[in-house]
Amino acid sequence: MGVGIEVRDLNAWFGKAQILKEVNMTVGPNAVTAVIGPSGCGKSTYVRCLNRMHETNPDAKLTGSVKVGDKEIYESGIDAVDVRRKIGMVFQKPNPFPTMSIYDNVAAGLRLNGFNKRHELDAAVEGSLKMAALWDEVKDVLKKKSGASLSGGQQQRLCIARALAVQPELLLMDEPASALDPISTGKIEELIFQLKTQYTVVIVTHNMQQAARVADYTGFFLMGKLIEFDKTEKIFTTPSDKRTEDYITGRFG
Amino acid sequence: MPSLSKPLSPWRRITNVAFIGLSALASVLVLAPLVAIFGYLLYKGIGSINLAFLTKIPKPVGESGGGMANAIIGSVMILGLGSIFGVPLGIGAGIYLAEFGHGKLVTLVRFTADVLNGVPSIVVGIAAYTMVVLPQQHFSAFAGGVALGIMMVPTIARTTEEMLLMVPNTIREAALGLGIPQWRATLQVTLRTASKGVITGCMLAFARVAGETAPLLFTAFGNQFWNVNPNQPTAALPIQIFSYAISPFDEWHKQAWAGALILIVLIVAAVSAVRIVTSRGTMANNA
Amino acid sequence: MSTPTESDLPRLLRIDTHVATAADNAAVERAELPVVPRIVLHSSPISKWLDWVFRNLLLLCSLSVLGVMGIIFYELTSRSKLSIAKFGLHFFTGQTWDPVAGDFGALPFIYGTLLSSVVALLLAVPLAVGVAIFVTELCPRMLRGVISFTVELLAAIPSVIYGLWGIFVLVPILRLQVQPWLSKYGAWTGLFTGPAYGIGMLAAGIILAIMIVPIIASITREVLVAVPQSQREAVLALGATRWEMVRMAVLRNARAGIMGGIILGLGRAIGETMAVTMLIGNRPEIAKSLFAPGYTMASVIANEFSEATDDLYLSALVEIGLALLIVTVIVNACARLLVWSITRGSSVRSHA
CATH class of the missing domain: 1.20.5 (Single alpha-helices involved in coiled-coils or other helix-helix interfaces)
Known part of the structure; x- marks a missing residue:
């Protein structure tokens, strides 16, 4: 089951450049939230702060609080590794492990966490691949083909299956379809739509139509600030901020 | 059954800490010999370096004093000869690889250069011996120069190639577009743009062969006396260090340390100069 | 807007045009420019x-x-024709090396080269890979440059200086401290028996290890850097520790290149001459113990080449050189192909 997120006064830096400024956002469970904005507005950094991936860059700094479910993930004593185990992430470019089979790719997260029994893994791999709508295409070559031998769209769905296999409470997607063709993009969007019955999803996109199609809520970022956050319908029909309106009507960005 | 809701298993934490600890330990263990070697070189070498060491030739066993002046001059001569053979060939080959570089021939040359780089120096020494010393019937600085020159070619060729490939194509086109013939465009524009990197390659090759001993053992051979004739057996710093180090005399051991210190200062200066020049280059590129 | 007449132009310019039209020479020169x-x-x-x-x-x-x-x-x-014709393949299986009797067998040298190189690899590989991982994946950015520069310096020290240091520093430590300890606790292996001279196979192996660490480390670093960042992020996002990230994302993708670096280090160890000659003891015997003196292919050439008086003796030494050449060419060719396949962007990069 998905959990809610509560972000308070989030500031993030790379070196001296401040990427995020005083971001506040509350997201309910089992909903899809889209994060939109022109490139360089901080939207990718924002989702990377939600699973503590931001700090993997040695220049990164951060202040503020992020609650996932009822846990504060930046509390001292909380291990970033523990946080990431419960939050799945899908990246802009598909990044399957080229040296592992399809099966091993999906099982990777479970194996890390000590699941080694054949039947447990088999069931989890099949379930995740089915959920990612990839099972029918790969079920005959699970252990024969490498994750890198699939097409770009299949690779991205494999990465989604890999993220789902550990049953995360929250799924983060950083422009998951930007490197894909329209047909694969359609499949991914359909998938996101189904996922929200069981997961909380935060998706970064530069494609406003995509946000309008899949998201329940949408946040608009500009120069590191969250300008407006509301129901998707409201953002795209009657935005309350002039800058949001300019952006969605295509006047800049 | 393992569970995802429990915190990270202690085993995973321990492995992780052990891993970080072990790789840090590996770094310390790798750096320790360097500190030990440089420390000893300074400690033993500085005490033995004096004016006589730099200006006198070796004294016979039993007499104290004397120096390695002839070996220093000999090394300069052999390295100079090596550079005369190696630098033009290496740069020429590098330019060809970068500027006319396509087809099987170029791949073969590139590959052979890399393999030649790994051929043991002593084998190069044998080849120089059979090519130069045997026909001439005597050892010479010239033969030593041939051996070192051969060893310099692959390094210089491959760095020159790499540096030239970094010169943007627009610069070549700009020169050719002015109607400058290709040979002038390549030499005066492309090569000049990459000159810093090419010099770096030459310095690296120089530093690499400056301390070579094995190929000189039966080419330059060594000499206890002054010699500036490139056609005669000639002393070289590394050979002198070697023969003094394995001798049973304390006085000679001291001289070996002093010679080693001078040799290492020469090499480290070359390598550091390269490092400074190249790091400036990358900083400029980033800016 | 109307076009300016001559009177609109600034005074200076007007003078200029006037000069140009007046000076016939200048006009002629301009006309002949082509x-x-x-x-x-x-x-x-x-x-x-x-x-x-x-x-x-x-x-x-x-x-x-x-x-x-x-x-x-x-x-x-x-x-080396003379020696090849006389001894054939027995050259590589014969155990006697007797220049006076004209009987040459290279097996002790081959054994010495192989054993010293294996000892060197066993010591150097974990250290070199460890240092490369530490520099690329773990250490603070400030230390990164310092450590790689120091490792580079290690590669720049000439062989003869390693030998000098080995004779006067390493060998006494081995003889007085390390070897007594090893023979006390490790004699049962058979590798650490016999008198502790200091000089011998162990000393040669250790000095070789120090010398090949920079090669293996720098190539390993190169291939680790070539592993795309997205692979590391994928594993981290699954909730992996640092070690798990290195194991799954980095080492797994870079293993072919690291192998190439190790083989390159092996090639260097096989051909290394001076430091080994100064430390191995130069005795053509085949002994199991690492304390015993040995001899390598490269050292026998270094020691005896300029003293080889008759043609057969010289020919036998050149044949050892030829064997050394063939082995190192094969080793280096394999290593280069492996490293090229990684850093030239084929396997890992195209997958990413």
């Missing part, structure tokens, strides 16, 4: 010829690389 390109056109056959010369000179330079390789092979093969 003469310059015509000169270039005239010289074009020469410049074409120069281009041809330039190109072929460079071709000659690059062919010289192949030529040198060919000459080395030719010289070593032809000069």
Whole structure:
């Protein structure tokens, strides 16, 4: 089951450049939230702060609080590794492990966490691949083909299956379809739509139509600030901020 | 059954800490010999370096004093000869690889250069011996120069190639577009743009062969006396260090340390100069 | 807007145009300007010829690389004919090396080369890979440059200085401290028995290890850097520790290249001459114990080449050189192919 997120006064830096400024956002469970904005507005950094991936860059700094479910993930004593185990992430470019089979790719997260029994893994791999709508295409070559031998769209769905296999409470997607063709993009969007019955999803996109199609809520970022956050319908029909309106009507960005 | 809701298993934490600890330990263990070697070189070498060491030739066993002046001059001569053979060939080959570089021939040359780089120096020494010393019937600085020159070619060729490939194509086109013939465009524009990197390659090759001993053992051979004739057996710093180090005399051991210190200062200066020049280059590129 | 007449122009300019029209010479010169390109056109056959010369000179330079390789092979093969004809394959299985009797068998040298290289690899590989991982994946950015520069320096120290340091520093430590300890606790393996001279196979192996660490470490670093960042992020996002990230994302993808670096280090260890000659003891015997003195292919050439008086003796030494050449060429070719396949962006990068 998905959990809610509560972000308070989030500031993030790379070196001296401040990427995020005083971001506040509350997201309910089992909903899809889209994060939109022109490139360089901080939207990718924002989702990377939600699973503590931001700090993997040695220049990164951060202040503020992020609650996932009822846990504060930046509390001292909380291990970033523990946080990431419960939050799945899908990246802009598909990044399957080229040296592992399809099966091993999906099982990777479970194996890390000590699941080694054949039947447990088999069931989890099949379930995740089915959920990612990839099972029918790969079920005959699970252990024969490498994750890198699939097409770009299949690779991205494999990465989604890999993220789902550990049953995360929250799924983060950083422009998951930007490197894909329209047909694969359609499949991914359909998938996101189904996922929200069981997961909380935060998706970064530069494609406003995509946000309008899949998201329940949408946040608009500009120069590191969250300008407006509301129901998707409201953002795209009657935005309350002039800058949001300019952006969605295509006047800049 | 393992569970995802429990915190990270202690085993995973321990492995992780052990891993970080072990790789840090590996770094310390790798750096320790360097500190030990440089420390000893300074400690033993500085005490033995004096004016006589730099200006006198070796004294016979039993007499104290004397120096390695002839070996220093000999090394300069052999390295100079090596550079005369190696630098033009290496740069020429590098330019060809970068500027006319396509087809099987170029791949073969590139590959052979890399393999030649790994051929043991002593084998190069044998080849120089059979090519130069045997026909001439005597050892010479010239033969030593041939051996070192051969060893310099692959390094210089491959760095020159790499540096030239970094010169943007627009610069070549700009020169050719002015109607400058290709040979002038390549030499005066492309090569000049990459000159810093090419010099770096030459310095690296120089530093690499400056301390070579094995190929000189039966080419330059060594000499206890002054010699500036490139056609005669000639002393070289590394050979002198070697023969003094394995001798049973304390006085000679001291001289070996002093010679080693001078040799290492020469090499480290070359390598550091390269490092400074190249790091400036990358900083400029980033800016 | 109307076009400005001459009177609208600033005074200075007007004077200028006036001068230009008045000075006939200047006008004539300007008219004849196209003469310059015509000169270039005239010289074009020469410049074409120069281009041809330039190109072929460079071709000659690059062919010289192949030529040198060919000459080395030719010289070593032809000069070792005598020994090849007399001993055939027995040369590599014979255990006696007796220049006086004219009986030459290279097995002790081959054994010494192999054993010292294996000892060196066993010691150097974990250290080199460890240091490369530490530099690329773990250490603070400030330390990164310092450590890689120091490792580079280690590669720049000449062999003869390693030997010198080995004789006067390493050997006494081995003789007085390490070897007594090893023979107390490790004698049962059979590797650490016999008198502790200090000098011997163990000393040679250790000095070789120090010398090949920089090669393995720098190549490993290169291939680790070539692993795309997205692979590391994928594993981290699954909730992996640092170690798990390195194991799954980094080492797994880079293993072929690391193997290449190790083989390159092996090639260097096999051919390394001076430091080994100074430390191994130079005795052509085959002993199991690492304390015992040995002899390598490269050291026997270094020690005996300039003293080899008769043709057969010289020929036998050149044949050892030839064997050394063939082995190192094969080893280096394999290593280069492995490293190229990684850093030239084939396997890992195209997958990412």
